[in-house]
Every structure is written in structure tokens, then in C-alpha cells.
Amino acid sequence: MGATSDEDIRERIWNGKINVKVSLAPIDLKVGASQVSFYTRLPRNSFLPIYLPQMLDYFASSIKDPEWAIQGNWWFSFQDVPIRWNLPIGVNFDIMTGLNPDEPALEEWNIILNYSNYPNTIVPIFNSKKSNGSNFHTHDDRIQFFHVYWINQMKESCYCINGNCNSIMSLSKTDSNLFWGSLLSHSKDTFMSIKQKHLPLDPLNIRTIPIRIHISILNKVIQPNVTPTKDDRKDLTTLGDILQETIPELFPSSLMYTIAFPITHGIKLPVNLSLIDLYLYFAFSDGFVHISVVFNQPKPLYII
């Protein structure tokens, strides 16, 4: 069996997709319209706002008020819990389903597209009164808000890595547009070639690793300030190190994955993975590594 190259691994991670079934919230359906569902495969390493327009196109004739199809604030939910549009799709999926990759997978992620009752537990997107009197924004407006949101997350991660945002702020107009475009079209090579410009040539020169650990059941995100090497500057910091340090209750030093384990991109990560490798292989397209803490479940007992 041949060894998997670095490029293979990055390719597989980038191409990871989730089967998603989107249904319109009953309250937002046109009276008398029957429920239709939109089946799609969405990249783990992308964001729901990018795919919203195609869903709205599909549902246009079923929506209670046709105006809503072209403007307004849509939001997604899973099991009645709002999905955070600002987190990558794969992160939301891993967090909200709490699935163990060792168990059989869900055939599809069943989510609801809502218009009414925008929740106050997720980052809002506010309307602004436009000069023509309309106070809703269009798809284009919304995607522009997301663009600004995304580039700021990217800058934050760049600051972690370099101690400044110079590499992003000095991108040429062409490269900036290519970067954003590659996110929209989910094009790995273009995205990675520009992302590369924000990393030091030697990964040991990374100042701190941009990483977010999600303990969703506690509504907690921990973003530790962690360097690629330990105090002695010789040993690489590992995932096990940072989990023990931040959540010792779930990752006691002598027993690693007995209570919970870390997932990213639907993969159970090895405890001795260096943070450098974790970042270089698994960072999402917002510049951050996102780890979901998933709990072990007891195996069912079979009574003979």
C-alpha cells in the first residue's frame, strides 16, 4: 500500500462533503404548498451563506412571501437549534450531531431553512434602511457582509500566526479577489496558494496556532494561546498537550480518550499529533483549526 502524500491528505480534507437535506420551515411555506426538500452535498470546509442563494432559488415558488426569496434574513436550524452561519459547515455538523466517526454515519443532515423568528442566540445580520426606502438587503448585500466577516476572521488567524496582519492587508487587489473567489467556488489550489503567503516558510516560526475548541454542550469555545513548541523550544506541542491543559476534566493525563475525543472534519484525531501538523493539514478556510469535543457513548449491551 502506498503512503498517502501530504497533498493527498489536504485534497481529501478539502473535498470532504456532507449530504444535506434542506426543508423549508412549515411556518414559512406558502399556504397550501406541499413540503419540498433540497438535497445537496455541501463542503465541510465552506459556509452556509455561500449556498443560501441556490437554496432560495429552489424554494422560490414555495415561500410564503415571494419577496423573501430575494431579500431578507434567512437562518438554518437542526433539531430546533439555530445553526451558526459564521462557523464552517463541517464544524456545525460535527458539533450538533455529536457523531462518533467509529459508528455508522448519518445518511444525511436534515436541516431547516427558516425566515420567521430570527433567533437571538446567533450573530444577527441587521437590515439597514436603504435610500430607496426598502429595509431589506439582497443576496449580494448579504454575501458582501459575509465577505467582510470572513476576511476579518482570516486576519485574526494571520495575527495569531505572525503577530501582525501585514500579509493579508498588503495582498494585491487581484490576489484579494482571487482569495475571496476561491472561497466562493471552493477552489483548493487558488485558495491554498494565497493562504501560503500568510504562513512563515518555517512552520516553527509560527507565533501561536489559531485553534478553537468547541464544547458545544457547555456553549463554550476555548481559543487557547498556544505556541508550536513547548517551553524548551525543542519538543513540539501536541493536541494531547493542549487538550489536557484546557479541559483536564475530560482529558486526564493518564487516560486519554476514555471520556471524550477530539474531532475535526469528521475525523478522530490522534493524541500525539503536533499542533503544527494539525494546522497545516486541518485548518479551515477561515484560518482556524476547529476541534469538536465528542463524548464516548457506552456500547449497547446484548442480553443473550
Next chain:
Amino acid sequence: MSDDIKEASPPVNNPTLSESAVLDKVPKTSSLLDEIRERHAQEVCKISIRFIPIGSAPEITPKVFKISSSNNFGALLSFLDKRLGNNLIYGNQINHLTGGRIFGYLHNSFAPSPDENLDNLYKNFGINGELVVSYSDRIAFS
């Protein structure tokens, strides 16, 4: 002596059925989560925030405030909007992530998401015991 910013805690999502289902089966995990909650509650502290206006943004006095580390960045923006909102020129940009008129930045470079926790931001971007937040009445750094 710095003033305190008192903001209500942001509302949070309930767990999904899938998440709760696991805990129902593993009572020990529930008690571990309680231990974590307890520890986090004890670790909550006050963070010093230094506000610096950018460009034509109005000054705020005093410049330094304290706020509980359990808050999110949005609490700072909300505070600035309440304090300064009336002094802003009508017709300026709206911050679409808050509905207000203030944009907040760290290190004069990036705008954290309003749902980012202040404890995380302080740990990663604090200097000399303070989180320095520069604020503007329009998008400042792109």
C-alpha cells in the same frame, strides 16, 4: 479607578437532541461537565478594556473600563453604541453584525466577531493587562 461595563449575558443555544442523548446515557459525563462549569465560573474575572477612537470617532471618557470575562466582544460594541450613538453623524454605516454604528478592532487590524468571548480575546491579544480596542464610526481596516 475604572468604570465597570455591565452587560447582560448573551442568550445561548440549547443543546440539540443528539447532544443531550449522549449525556442521558452517561451520567458520569454530566458530573464532569458540572465540574468544568464550576471551574469556569471560578475563573471568571474582570478584564480591563482600553478604548481608542479612530479618525473622527468621538472620544470616550474614561478611556479604560472593566468588564466580566464571561462577556463577548459584542458587549463592548453594544456599550460603545449606547455611550456614543447620539454623538455620531446621522447617515453613517451600520455595523450589520450588531445593528449599531460602531466598528471595533484589535491591534488596529481585525474586527473580532461579536460572538467571540472576551476571555479568549484577552488571552490571545491582550497587552500589559489590557485589551486595547480601537473603534470607528465606519469600516476602518479592510
